[in-house]
Amino acid sequence: MLVSYNWLKNYVDLGEITPEQLAEKITKSGIEVDHVTYIAAKSTNVVVGYVASCEKHPDADKLNLCQVDVGEETLQIVCGAPNVAKGQKVAVALPGAKLPGDIKIKKVKLRGIESNGMICSLKELGLDPEYIPADVADGIFIFPEDTVAGESVTSLLNLDDAVLELDLTPNRADALSMLGVAYEVAAILDKPIILPDESLKIESKKSAHDFIKVEVEAEDLNPYYGAFIIKDVEIKASPLWMRNYLMAAGIRPINNVVDITNYVLLEYGQPLHAFDYDRFASDKIVVRRAVDGEKITTLDNQERTLGADTLVITNGKEATAIAGVMGGANSEVMNETKTILLEAAYFNGASIRNTVKATGLRSEASTRYEKGIDPNRVKRAGIRACQLLKQYAGGTVLADVVEYDALDRSEKIVEVNTARVNERLGTEIDASTIAAILKRLDFTFEQAGNDFTVHVPTRRGDITIFEDMLEEIARIYGYDHLPFTLPVGVAQSGGLTGRQALKRQVKNYLQSAGLMETMTYSLTSEADITKLISPEVREQNPQAIALALPMTEDHKYLRLSILPELLHSLTYNQARNQANLAFYEVGNVFISDEETLTKQPTELLRASGAVTGKWVEHPWQQEVKDVDFFVVKGIVEGLFDFLKIPVTFSPVKLADMHPGRTASLEVDGNMVGFIGQLHPSLEKELDLKATYVFDINLDVLIKKYDAAPSFTSIPKYPSIERDIAFILDEHVHAGDVQTLIKEVGAPLVKQVEIFDVYQGGNVEDGKKSIAYSLLYQHPDKTLKDDEVEASYQEIVEAVNKAFDAYVRS
Amino acid sequence: MKEQLQAIQVEALEKIAGTDEIKALQEIRVAYLGKKGSLTGVLKGMGKLSKEERPVIGEIANKVRDAITTALDAKNEKLEQIALEKQLEAEAIDVTLPGKPVKQGGPHLLTSIVEEIEDLFIGMGYEVREGPEVETDYFNFEALNLPKNHPARDMQDTFYITNELLMRTHTSPVQARTMKEYKGEKAFKMICPGKVYRRDNDDATHSHQFTQIEGLYVDKNVRMSDLKGTLDVFAKKMFGEDREIRLRPSFFPFTEPSVEMDISCKVCHGEGCSVCKGTGWIEILGGGMVHPRVLEMAGYDPREYSGFAFGMGPERIAMLKYGVNDIRAFYTNDKRFLKQYHQA
Known part of the structure; x- marks a missing residue:
C-alpha cells in the first residue's frame, strides 16, 4: 500500500511531523513502512505560465516560439513539445530554476532565438513516467484553465509529496485504504480522525429502480450488491488534485469516471465498478456462479474461460464482469459513455481468492476482497463515488440504490x-x-x-x-514499554537427547578424521535420484518422491542418497582448482515404497562422505599420496571403532561403483551401508579424478550404540605375540582368513592383525602371502608356551583346510 | 715406595690432562688401574712392607687411585659431552621447513551457529526437539491456526508432494507435535532446529532450502515480558553485550500478540547507517504469544496455559554476524568458504 503523505493530511492533522518520523512511528506500532520516497526530486522557480502566443520557429520545424505570461512578466520561450499551443496554462521553469537531475535553466539561444526558460513536462519535473496520464505523457503538462499564472507549480502538482510504502501483513486489510491508515495514524498520534464529507444531494426525481433490477443467485458469495445509476456524465479528465493523489499512490489517471472509482477504492478500501449502462444492455443484473467453460473478454482484451466456482456479474444473458476481479470489455466505460451503472458490492474473500488463483488475474480490487473489506463501508463508498461523479463528471445521480442485501454488519x-x-x-x-x-x-x-x-x-x-x-x-x-523479565515457571533441565549428542560426536569424529562438513540440498534431479543408493535402502524398494510443482528440474525429487549432491559439490570445487577434497554430510534421505504417497516417508539419518585428490601432501619429504580405498575405509573403521560397534566389509557390486573396489558394511549380519571407489565412467561424467565414497545408516548405529558400556577389567597377565604367514590362492580374502583365525583362536587369541601382504618374487604365480600377527592372552593366568603352541597348530590346520593354505617358512 | 706412587699419580694426571679422546682415556685407565697397570704393580709389592709401613702406604695408594679415577671420570664425562655436542650439531635440521600437515576437517558454518544457539538455550533449560522434514498439511498449517484457504498461507509458498503432504515450510510443526505429545498437561521449554523448504527461486537472498530454529515455552502464566527478556538474553549472548533489542508488533497466524525483533546495528548502535539502511536497527527474528487456538488444538487449555514462541534463520544470523552476502554460499560448499568458518 502506497500512502501519500499529503493525501493523508486530509484525514489527520499531522502537525509538524515529517514523513520519516511518521514512518518510524507507524513501523514501531505494527505496520512496517518499507520506504519513504518523494514523488519528485526538488525543483525551484517553476511557475504556471499562460501561453499568450505560439508560432513556428523560423529556422526549426520542430520548435515553437512562445510568448509566455508568467505573472509579473512575459517571457519568450522556445519550446519543442508537440502539444504546446496558444491559450494553454503550462509549467514554466524560469531562468535560474533548478529541475530534478541537477538541471539548471539559463537563458539560451536556440537556433538564433533567445529562450528565457523552459516549458516542462511532468517527467522533467521528476514524476515517474509510469504514472503520468497518457494525454500528457509525450509532451508538456497542461493545467486547467482556471489556474493562475505566476503561481508556483510545486503544490499544484503535489511535487513535494512523500509516499510511505507499507508492507502489510495479511491481517491488516484495514490499512489497504487511506481511511484505514488514517485511523491507525490517528491512534498512534492520539489525534482525531477527519472523515470525508459523504453528503449527497439528490436532485433527480427519477429512481434507479426504473432502470435496473438486482438478482443475486449466490448469496453465500455475494451478500450485498448495490447498484447506482448516474446519468448524463461527461467523460473528461478528473480534477488535478485527484490526479495528483492517484499518481502518488501509484495509479495512472485515465478519465474522471475511472479515476473516481479508483480514488474511492483507495480512500475507502472498497472496490467499485462502473459499467456503461447503455452497453450493459439490460435492465437486470444477475450475480451467479459461472457455467463451467463460460467465456468472457476482460477489460485487458483477453478472452478468459471460467470455471464453475467463479462468481460473475451478468446482464441476465452473458457475463459482463468477473466479480471483484475485473470488468468485461463489453460493458466498459468509453469516452462516449453517458449513463453509469455503478456497482458497490461485498464479495466473499475466499471465492475471490480462488478466482484469482484460477485466472492468474490480480487487481487492486481483488486484493482488497481477498483480504476482507469493511461491510459498513460498501454503500458509503458508493455514495461517495456518486457525490464525486456529480461534482466532477457533471452526472445526475438518480434517487435510490438498487440493493440486494443479506450482509451481516454487526460488530x-x-x-x-x-x-x-x-x-x-x-x-x-x-x-x-x-x-x-x-x-x-x-x-x-x-x-x-x-x-x-x-x-x-x-x-x-x-x-x-x-x-x-x-x-x-x-x-x-x-x-x-514492556518490561524485561525471565520465565519463573517450569524448572526443567535442558539438554540434548542421547541421539542428538551422539550425532554431534559422530560429526566431531569425522571432522577430526579430516573431513569437512557440507550442506547440500535435499531435493535432487531425475538423473540423480536413482544414483548411489545404498543396497539396504534399495532393498526397501524406495520410490522416487516428486514434488507436485517443483521450482526447477534440478530440485524435483526427495533424495534417496546424499552422495549425488555431495559429488556435485566436489565437481564445483574441482572446476575452481580445489582438487583435494574430503567432504561429509549428515542428513536425512526419504524412503517410501508407495507410488503415491499416502503417509509420510521414513526419514533415515545417514552419514555420507566423498574424498578425492591427494590425501597426504608433504612433498619435501617425498610423502604425497592420493586418497585410496584404504584411507576411506580407515575413516569408516575408525567411526565404528569409536562407536564400539563391530562391522564387517564384504565385496559387493553396485551400480555406479567400481566393481572391484566396493564393499558393503554389515552389522549383526544386516547391511548398514557401503564404501568404495566411484565407477570410472561416473567419475568421467562428473569430471572427477578417482573418488572414494562412503554412505552409512546412522540411525541403526545410534540405536545400537551403548552409551554406558559395563566395565571390563584390564588384563593383568602378560600377552604373547605369534606371527603366521600363509601362502594362499590370490583370490582368497584376507578378511575371511582373519575371521577364521579369530573364531578358531577364541578365546585365547585377543587380536589378529595383518602386517604383510606379498605377491610375486618367490611366491608362485596365482598365490599370495599374507602374514598375520596374533596376540594371545588369558584373563586369569600367565599362558604357557604349550598352550599357545596347541592353539597355533589348530589355527594352521583350520586355515589349511578352509583355504588350501600352507604356512610359509 | 711413597715417591713411586706419587710419581705415578703425577704422570697419570698429566697423561689424562693431555688426552682428547675417549679411547686413549680408556687405555690410560688400563695402563694404570688395570690388572697389569702400573699402580696395580706397585700395590702388588705391598706385601713386602713392614706392618707399620703397610697402612701408611696403603692410604697413600688409595688416595692415588682415587685421584686417578676421579680425573679419568671427569675427563671422560667432559669428552663424552663434547662428543655428544658434536653429534647433535651434525644432527641439526632446518626447522623452517614445513611440518607434516595434519588432516583437519571442520563443521559447516550453519552447524556452528545452530549448535551455538542450541547450547545457549540448553543453558536456559530448553530441550532440543526434532521433527520430520516431510510434514502433513495438518501439522505444518492447520494445527498452527492456518486453515486451508487462509490468506496467510500465501506468506509461505509451499512445496506440496500431495494435497496432504508437503516439505515443511518452517519448524513450527515440531512445536505442534511437542505440545500434542505433552497432552496439554506439561509445562516445557524447547527449541527445534532443522531444515525447511519454500517454493522460491534461489538468488542472493532466497533459497528453496534453508534452516530455522524455533523456540517454545508453554506454562501457566507465561508473560510477553518473559519473551522480551529471553530474547534480550539471546541477542546479547549471540551478538554482544552492547546490543539492544527492540520489539515491533507484527503478524503470524500462530501467535497473538506477534512481534518482530530488531537488534541495534553494530556499526552505528542505533544512529542509522548504510548497514542498517539508516534505521539503526536490523531485523533478526519473529515471535509472539502462542495463539490460543494453537494451544487449544494441541490440547492445552488456553485459559490455564499460555506460552511464547519465536523463530529465526541461522542463515540470516550468519549473514549478519559474519557478513556473508549470498545465501547460496551455504549450499555450494566451496572449500574456501567452508574452511573460513572452521574456527568460527
Missing part, C-alpha cells in the same frame, strides 16, 4: 479485563490507560471498573478474540 464484542491484560503482558497498566488506548483506536466500549466490553469496528475484521485486543493495547501502549 464483534470482545471482553477485556485489566488484570488479564497485565497477566499476559507482564505489565502494570491501569484501567484508565486501557480506556485511553481504546479511545485512541476509536473503538466504542463500555467500562465497568477494570472490565471492558469492546465493540470492535467492522473495519478491523482481524480482531475477534481477547488476544487480538491484547495486541492492540500492547502496541498502542508500546512494546518498548
Whole structure:
C-alpha cells in the first residue's frame, strides 16, 4: 500500500511531523513502512505560465516560439513539445530554476532565438513516467484553465509529496485504504480522525429502480450488491488534485469516471465498478456462479474461460464482469459513455481468492476482497463515488440504490479485563490507560471498573478474540514499554537427547578424521535420484518422491542418497582448482515404497562422505599420496571403532561403483551401508579424478550404540605375540582368513592383525602371502608356551583346510 | 715406595690432562688401574712392607687411585659431552621447513551457529526437539491456526508432494507435535532446529532450502515480558553485550500478540547507517504469544496455559554476524568458504 503523505493530511492533522518520523512511528506500532520516497526530486522557480502566443520557429520545424505570461512578466520561450499551443496554462521553469537531475535553466539561444526558460513536462519535473496520464505523457503538462499564472507549480502538482510504502501483513486489510491508515495514524498520534464529507444531494426525481433490477443467485458469495445509476456524465479528465493523489499512490489517471472509482477504492478500501449502462444492455443484473467453460473478454482484451466456482456479474444473458476481479470489455466505460451503472458490492474473500488463483488475474480490487473489506463501508463508498461523479463528471445521480442485501454488519464484542491484560503482558497498566488506548483506536466500549466490553469496528475484521485486543493495547501502549523479565515457571533441565549428542560426536569424529562438513540440498534431479543408493535402502524398494510443482528440474525429487549432491559439490570445487577434497554430510534421505504417497516417508539419518585428490601432501619429504580405498575405509573403521560397534566389509557390486573396489558394511549380519571407489565412467561424467565414497545408516548405529558400556577389567597377565604367514590362492580374502583365525583362536587369541601382504618374487604365480600377527592372552593366568603352541597348530590346520593354505617358512 | 706412587699419580694426571679422546682415556685407565697397570704393580709389592709401613702406604695408594679415577671420570664425562655436542650439531635440521600437515576437517558454518544457539538455550533449560522434514498439511498449517484457504498461507509458498503432504515450510510443526505429545498437561521449554523448504527461486537472498530454529515455552502464566527478556538474553549472548533489542508488533497466524525483533546495528548502535539502511536497527527474528487456538488444538487449555514462541534463520544470523552476502554460499560448499568458518 502506497500512502501519500499529503493525501493523508486530509484525514489527520499531522502537525509538524515529517514523513520519516511518521514512518518510524507507524513501523514501531505494527505496520512496517518499507520506504519513504518523494514523488519528485526538488525543483525551484517553476511557475504556471499562460501561453499568450505560439508560432513556428523560423529556422526549426520542430520548435515553437512562445510568448509566455508568467505573472509579473512575459517571457519568450522556445519550446519543442508537440502539444504546446496558444491559450494553454503550462509549467514554466524560469531562468535560474533548478529541475530534478541537477538541471539548471539559463537563458539560451536556440537556433538564433533567445529562450528565457523552459516549458516542462511532468517527467522533467521528476514524476515517474509510469504514472503520468497518457494525454500528457509525450509532451508538456497542461493545467486547467482556471489556474493562475505566476503561481508556483510545486503544490499544484503535489511535487513535494512523500509516499510511505507499507508492507502489510495479511491481517491488516484495514490499512489497504487511506481511511484505514488514517485511523491507525490517528491512534498512534492520539489525534482525531477527519472523515470525508459523504453528503449527497439528490436532485433527480427519477429512481434507479426504473432502470435496473438486482438478482443475486449466490448469496453465500455475494451478500450485498448495490447498484447506482448516474446519468448524463461527461467523460473528461478528473480534477488535478485527484490526479495528483492517484499518481502518488501509484495509479495512472485515465478519465474522471475511472479515476473516481479508483480514488474511492483507495480512500475507502472498497472496490467499485462502473459499467456503461447503455452497453450493459439490460435492465437486470444477475450475480451467479459461472457455467463451467463460460467465456468472457476482460477489460485487458483477453478472452478468459471460467470455471464453475467463479462468481460473475451478468446482464441476465452473458457475463459482463468477473466479480471483484475485473470488468468485461463489453460493458466498459468509453469516452462516449453517458449513463453509469455503478456497482458497490461485498464479495466473499475466499471465492475471490480462488478466482484469482484460477485466472492468474490480480487487481487492486481483488486484493482488497481477498483480504476482507469493511461491510459498513460498501454503500458509503458508493455514495461517495456518486457525490464525486456529480461534482466532477457533471452526472445526475438518480434517487435510490438498487440493493440486494443479506450482509451481516454487526460488530464483534470482545471482553477485556485489566488484570488479564497485565497477566499476559507482564505489565502494570491501569484501567484508565486501557480506556485511553481504546479511545485512541476509536473503538466504542463500555467500562465497568477494570472490565471492558469492546465493540470492535467492522473495519478491523482481524480482531475477534481477547488476544487480538491484547495486541492492540500492547502496541498502542508500546512494546518498548514492556518490561524485561525471565520465565519463573517450569524448572526443567535442558539438554540434548542421547541421539542428538551422539550425532554431534559422530560429526566431531569425522571432522577430526579430516573431513569437512557440507550442506547440500535435499531435493535432487531425475538423473540423480536413482544414483548411489545404498543396497539396504534399495532393498526397501524406495520410490522416487516428486514434488507436485517443483521450482526447477534440478530440485524435483526427495533424495534417496546424499552422495549425488555431495559429488556435485566436489565437481564445483574441482572446476575452481580445489582438487583435494574430503567432504561429509549428515542428513536425512526419504524412503517410501508407495507410488503415491499416502503417509509420510521414513526419514533415515545417514552419514555420507566423498574424498578425492591427494590425501597426504608433504612433498619435501617425498610423502604425497592420493586418497585410496584404504584411507576411506580407515575413516569408516575408525567411526565404528569409536562407536564400539563391530562391522564387517564384504565385496559387493553396485551400480555406479567400481566393481572391484566396493564393499558393503554389515552389522549383526544386516547391511548398514557401503564404501568404495566411484565407477570410472561416473567419475568421467562428473569430471572427477578417482573418488572414494562412503554412505552409512546412522540411525541403526545410534540405536545400537551403548552409551554406558559395563566395565571390563584390564588384563593383568602378560600377552604373547605369534606371527603366521600363509601362502594362499590370490583370490582368497584376507578378511575371511582373519575371521577364521579369530573364531578358531577364541578365546585365547585377543587380536589378529595383518602386517604383510606379498605377491610375486618367490611366491608362485596365482598365490599370495599374507602374514598375520596374533596376540594371545588369558584373563586369569600367565599362558604357557604349550598352550599357545596347541592353539597355533589348530589355527594352521583350520586355515589349511578352509583355504588350501600352507604356512610359509 | 711413597715417591713411586706419587710419581705415578703425577704422570697419570698429566697423561689424562693431555688426552682428547675417549679411547686413549680408556687405555690410560688400563695402563694404570688395570690388572697389569702400573699402580696395580706397585700395590702388588705391598706385601713386602713392614706392618707399620703397610697402612701408611696403603692410604697413600688409595688416595692415588682415587685421584686417578676421579680425573679419568671427569675427563671422560667432559669428552663424552663434547662428543655428544658434536653429534647433535651434525644432527641439526632446518626447522623452517614445513611440518607434516595434519588432516583437519571442520563443521559447516550453519552447524556452528545452530549448535551455538542450541547450547545457549540448553543453558536456559530448553530441550532440543526434532521433527520430520516431510510434514502433513495438518501439522505444518492447520494445527498452527492456518486453515486451508487462509490468506496467510500465501506468506509461505509451499512445496506440496500431495494435497496432504508437503516439505515443511518452517519448524513450527515440531512445536505442534511437542505440545500434542505433552497432552496439554506439561509445562516445557524447547527449541527445534532443522531444515525447511519454500517454493522460491534461489538468488542472493532466497533459497528453496534453508534452516530455522524455533523456540517454545508453554506454562501457566507465561508473560510477553518473559519473551522480551529471553530474547534480550539471546541477542546479547549471540551478538554482544552492547546490543539492544527492540520489539515491533507484527503478524503470524500462530501467535497473538506477534512481534518482530530488531537488534541495534553494530556499526552505528542505533544512529542509522548504510548497514542498517539508516534505521539503526536490523531485523533478526519473529515471535509472539502462542495463539490460543494453537494451544487449544494441541490440547492445552488456553485459559490455564499460555506460552511464547519465536523463530529465526541461522542463515540470516550468519549473514549478519559474519557478513556473508549470498545465501547460496551455504549450499555450494566451496572449500574456501567452508574452511573460513572452521574456527568460527
